[in-house]
Amino acid sequence: MSNKTSSADRIRAKKKLFLDREKKIIDAALELFLEQSIDAVTVSKIATKAGIGKGTVYKHFLTKNEILIRIMLDYEGHIAACLAAGIRKTEEGVAGAAAQSYFKARLARPDLDRLVQQLEVRLAYAEDVAEQLEELHRIRRSNEESLSHMLTKQIGAGVLEDVPPHFHYLACWALAQGAVDLWYSKSWNYNHGDISDLMEFITNIGVTMGNIGQYHPVAKGTSKNKNSKTS
């Protein structure tokens, strides 16, 4: 009997080892993607960084693209969960909680968020992961119904402008998307010391965009203009 137990243990241990290795691969890939050009990341490098052999990588992922898609799925799952939580809060009465959560989630790791955007572009035409890519979109859309329901209510309440409800969340998505791009854009002179204030400013816009009625600019420490007229 102890034999059986130890055998089961061994199997379990092996499984754990296998899963650990999978995570190692993902992490290694992620690290590499974030520190260098995407094209520069080869399967070889990933394997080396993960501390395993190149062949082993293919025991876990059928193709290189599957590693990429896996990173994307993991990330989008996380974002979707955050959004879902935000939606729940909104439904419980906290106005703007959904957008707030969404922005916060996406701006928490802008580097990773941007990476996922870029990976998506690479894989757009990849046939070997077309199905998983569809899964990715499904995850993104997973909250659409709740969002629509929520927004329709708010439109009905006169809080939000009366446009098709998806206009609201799509605009919100667009702004978040752009905010992430902005974070890493080399095109602007702005002082990067401002970055969190800037993101707060943008988040605030995202939370209130489409709102009807008085716009409430303020926000705690956003204004850094000493001699502002409103102060």
Next chain:
Amino acid sequence: MSNKTSSADRIRAKKKLFLDREKKIIDAALELFLEQSIDAVTVSKIATKAGIGKGTVYKHFLTKNEILIRIMLDYEGHIAACLAAGIRKTEEGVAGAAAQSYFKARLARPDLDRLVQQLEVRLAYAEDVAEQLEELHRIRRSNEESLSHMLTKQIGAGVLEDVPPHFHYLACWALAQGAVDLWYSKSWNYNHGDISDLMEFITNIGVTMGNIGQYHPVAKGTSKNKNSKTS
């Protein structure tokens, strides 16, 4: 004398032919980039599509990357010009003209705009075009001063929220960026029939974001909700 003239003519004709060929290459590249994955576009394919030999491409561009950067520079120059025109209008009193122009310009050819975004990512680490990439950023920044000046005035006038002026145009940039992404995103269920209304909605947000005071939702035909409560 007629000899001289015809000789000059001939040279001029040759130069024109040469420049035409350059445009042909760019156009061929563009067409291919827009219809398939960027990695799938090879110099060979470009040459074939342009109806010329592979070697000829290298008479016009030092490297493949120079073709890409050229596409980008051409485009960004156009955008910058549109923005500059908008800024002028704003300064002449047309409120929101700058943002309006900017959004219009970028959403006029969202496919091209998106391509340029993607090309930029590819070239981020390319050493052979580092300088031209810097030039690209210079073009983008070329209007920053005018923008800052204009926005500072509007902040002073109490029209815009009192934050560092660049917050305003960066937020605007972010939203435009995201709007373009949205256009081609496959992640959403929304009816693409809506697309121009949606973009108008977003543009409207872009034009008024950061504005203080009453938000004016309407816009001509934006609302398509037949049984909206406000109607």
Next chain:
Amino acid sequence: MSNKTSSADRIRAKKKLFLDREKKIIDAALELFLEQSIDAVTVSKIATKAGIGKGTVYKHFLTKNEILIRIMLDYEGHIAACLAAGIRKTEEGVAGAAAQSYFKARLARPDLDRLVQQLEVRLAYAEDVAEQLEELHRIRRSNEESLSHMLTKQIGAGVLEDVPPHFHYLACWALAQGAVDLWYSKSWNYNHGDISDLMEFITNIGVTMGNIGQYHPVAKGTSKNKNSKTS
């Protein structure tokens, strides 16, 4: 335990196989270089001749130039060793042993020697192997000190002409270099049947050049002039 042993054995066998393949590549390259123009030898041809895939070559050598440099280093190492042995003999009292050894070594495989000379010219401006090229020169110079020491002694003893010691070995080097060129020169009418006698004649000069005092022409069977006046 047998398991461990066999595992270690397997690893060792693998390593040997790998090194064997390296030798195969070198040999294939060598064979090709010796039978056709250097420019005509492509990596593809080398791989084919070695019976392996093109990509495999790059598992062993970072660039094509590294194959060339490797051939050169191997050869120069051998020559330097021969010279070193000759120097030792000279120091033990065998007059002229160093020069003798040197000539013998270089003329043992004049084709290979000449190839190395030519490869060096090709690589003179190659940036990717600049360092290894320096190593090559280091190998060549590795015996300079011993040579200088030895020659200084002989100059002191009045055996050699009193010029800076390096004059002697450089002259010797030059003659050897030229002798190799001569071997394969197509410019001369001389009967190639003579070749070894000719080389012996030259070697003899090399061994005695710079010697003071009676020159001893003879040498065993060098003279083939039947009706020479001195006979």
Next chain:
Amino acid sequence: MSNKTSSADRIRAKKKLFLDREKKIIDAALELFLEQSIDAVTVSKIATKAGIGKGTVYKHFLTKNEILIRIMLDYEGHIAACLAAGIRKTEEGVAGAAAQSYFKARLARPDLDRLVQQLEVRLAYAEDVAEQLEELHRIRRSNEESLSHMLTKQIGAGVLEDVPPHFHYLACWALAQGAVDLWYSKSWNYNHGDISDLMEFITNIGVTMGNIGQYHPVAKGTSKNKNSKTS
């Protein structure tokens, strides 16, 4: 009649122009070959340096190789002439004049001499200039008969060692060849300030190699060893 004359003049002028241009091409090629790697010299560069169009080059030379061979033939013709003059002097009684002239000629422009050596290697397998290459060898051999005749006499006189006469001039050729290589070799530590003394030393060896009887080391200023025992 003046018409005819001017027409003839014009033709003559044209011919001169044509020949001038040919020289320009050769000179440009030469200059380039001497200042950079041989492979780096393209027909384009030659044309540019010569100040003419690429196509024009092909009006003068059928292929690129013909330019190379032309450089070689010009040079070898010069060397052969120098040697011929030396031979004449020797026959007039000046001992060693032939070898002396030969060494002097080849060491006058060691860079050019070396270039020709290298070009020869490149063209060894070139089919398009095989014939001209043969011509090159013919030039080199053009003095063989005189040399043989001269040397046979000296052997008969007991001045030179009794070996086939070509042994003597081949050995001499080899040393000259090697001396040129030595000039540009990067493999040696010797002080390049010595170079002309070194070459004089080698020339001296070349002139006396194969001589029977007392070796006369000296030579005017060759010895730089202050405390030499023979002084």
Next chain:
DNA sequence: TATGAATGAGGCTTCATTCAT
């Protein structure tokens, strides 16, 4: 089961030569 050597398709680029003007 893990490994990493082997593979070869395919990308970018160069340059001698041609030929229409």
Next chain:
DNA sequence: AATGAATGAAGCCTCATTCAT
């Protein structure tokens, strides 16, 4: 006659994937 744009063969190298050990 002079030109230089056009050409495309051919070279080097990369890397995702396979497979024997």
